[in-house]
Amino acid sequence: MDEDKDLEDLMANLGDFGRYQCFQFLLHLLGAMTAGMHMLSLVTVAAVPEHRCRIPGLEGNDSFGDWNSSEISSYIPKTADGFDSCHIWDSATNTSQTCTSWVYDRTYYQTSRAVEWDFVCSRRWMGAASQSIYMFGVFTGAVLLGTLADKYGRKTIFYISAVLQVILGVGVAFVSEYYSFLGTRFFYGMFGSAGSYITGFVLTMEIVGPSKRTACGVTTQASFALGCMLVAFWGFLIPDRQLLQIVYGLHGALLLGRVHEAVTIVERAMRTNKHPIPLDVAHFVSKGLATNVKREDRSYGISDIFKTPNMRCRAFNVCFNWFANSLVFYGLSLNTGKLYGNPFLVLFLACLVEIPSYIMTTLLMDRTGRRSLISTLMLLGGLACLVSAYIPQDTHIGSVSATSVVMLGKFFIAGSFAIIYNYTAELFPTVVRNTSLGVGSMCARLSGALTPLITLLDSFDKTLPSLIFSITAILSGLLVLLLPETLNKSMPQTLEDGERFGEGDSACTNCYGRKNSLPHQYSLPLSAVE
Structure with missing residues (x-):
């Protein structure tokens, strides 16, 4: 009996969600x-308060000064939204000119990277680049660490990421030069989000039984939302941006202690079951539900996902869905500071609204299936973005209405984003499952990196970013109907299984009764195709 067969027997003895799976799952939730906390930390650490030009000869060098006095109002041009934040009157020429220093409103923020480095007006790109570079780090980590996890084991990559996210999360608080800050944030994104989150999610999908897979996958998403809520919570309590970043970084230390505990639980479970073969824990975690397939001595990579026509079409569709979900999700999350009200409360609510979305998703996924639900949620989320773009916000009612519609859009898109994790894990075979999730996440982080840059387009037209988010979500919501349904179907294990999986199954073929019952037969194993 080979080792993979022994592991199958072990998983059967442990059950769908036994004590071992429970402890592993708690680790992945951390x-x-x-x-989630690392991903949105810049929303508070580098928040951009309300600002206006500093008045030469009237104000000193303090970044925080009198905000709205009658004397100041005679120097600053007025707009429909209040003071012009980038121009000052030149009394000699009676024209407005661009300013080079600013005064910030201290109502909500006492310190911020944006205040220290003036991420405003012609320097807005610096704040956008700071968030984009983090997402590019996640982008790199998603594909690189995903492939390494398939090759060397999920637990190894998970543990390395847990250590480095603490070091980088705390260290970035002390970086005082902008371009060094960007470099640190790149690696912070690579290990702080991609390494621990994606690897942990795949481990969850592999160690729990089919009956618990949906609930565990969505709960993992809810834990991400909890991290986002903690960003708002700690941001409200801690006014100093350096101390705030240190607190965010130290949360990763919780993960380190749990890794060793989880390994101990596995070994204890083996002794309890009196299993005759010593357990290689890293191998066990990486192959929790691997089937009795004789595997060739070769590694699998990204090219295997796109090697054959059925999986290739499916991969492109799934990648675009990841791209669209992330674009809208982070477009709504990263711009909560522009909505009406207390920015900490708005951010907290924008993350809190994800929880009922995940509950709804959990209840519906195993009833409606993945395909129809994710399509519906993306279409509704896209429409919400479209409506919010055209709600006038020059009145109190208009501002509240726009904020409410944005929250509704976040509710829908959070649900669809949760489904795509499970859906991707079920659509692709075991040998490339972590890699496929890594590629999907890579596409999501690419759009996440573009999101801060897209929001800069509001300088030309305030509705343009929302229109881009809306159109992308609606288009992806329609294309996802071409994917096969995975509800109550066994997850594919080999490349051959992956190519045959769901062949001829789409919403169109189901509606019009043209489902292909004779899938293409391959005379050679797909693993031999170069």
């Missing part, structure tokens, strides 16, 4: 929570 990874998701810290990933």
Whole structure:
């Protein structure tokens, strides 16, 4: 009996969600929570308060001064939204000119990277680049660490990421030069989000039984939302941006202690079951539900996902869905500071609204299936973005209405984003499952990196970013109907299984009764195709 067969027997003895799976799952939830915190930390650490030009000769060098006095109002041009934040009157020429220093409103923020480095007006790109570079780090980690996890084991990559996210999360608080800050944030994103979150999610999908897979996958997403809520919570309590970043970074230390505990639980479970073969824990974690397939001595990579026509079409569709979900999700999350009200409360609510979305998703996924639900949620989320773009916000009612519609859009898109994790894990075979999730997440982080840059387009037209988010979500919501349904179907194990999986199954073929019952037969194993 080979080792993979022994592991199958072990998983059968442990059950769908036994004590071993429970402890492993709690570890993965901590990874998701810290990933959510790291992902949105810049929303508070580098928040951009309300600002206006500093008045030469009237104000000193303090970044925080009198905000709205009658004397100041005679120097600053007025707009429909209040003071012009980038121009000052030149009394000699009676024209407005661009300013080079600013005064910030201290109502909500006492310190901020944006205040220290003036991420405003012509320097807005610096704040956008700071968030984009983090997402590019996640982008790199998603594909690189995903492939390494398939090759060397999930637990190894998970543990390395847990250590480095603490070091980088705390260290970035002390970086005082902008371009060094960007470099640190790149690696912070690579290990702080990609390494622990994606690897932990795949481990969850592999160690729990089919009956618990949906609930565990969505709960992992909810833990990410909890991390986002903690960003708002700690941001409200801690006014100093350096101390705030240190607190965010130290949360990763919770993960380190749990890794060793989880390994101990596995070994104890083996002794309890009196299993005759010593357990290689890293191998066990990596192959929790691997089937009795004789595997060739070769590694699998990204090219295997796109090697054959059925999986290739499916991969492109799934990648675009990841791209669209992330674009809208982070477009709504990263711009909560522009909505009406207390920015900490708005951010907290924008993350809190994800929880009922995940509950709804959990209840519906195993009833409606993945395909129809994710399509519906993306279409509704896209429409919400479209409506919010055209709600006038020059009145109190208009501002509240726009904020409410944005929250509704976040509710829908959070649900669809949760489904795509499970859906991807079920659509692709075991040998490339972590890699496929890594590629999907890579596409999501690419759009996440583009999101801060897209929001800069509001300088030309305030509705343009929302229109881009809306159109992308609606288009992806329609294309996802071409994917096969995975509800109550066994997850594919080999490349051959992956190519045959769901062949001829789409919403169109189901509606019009043209489902292909004779899938293409391959005379050679797909693993031999170069």
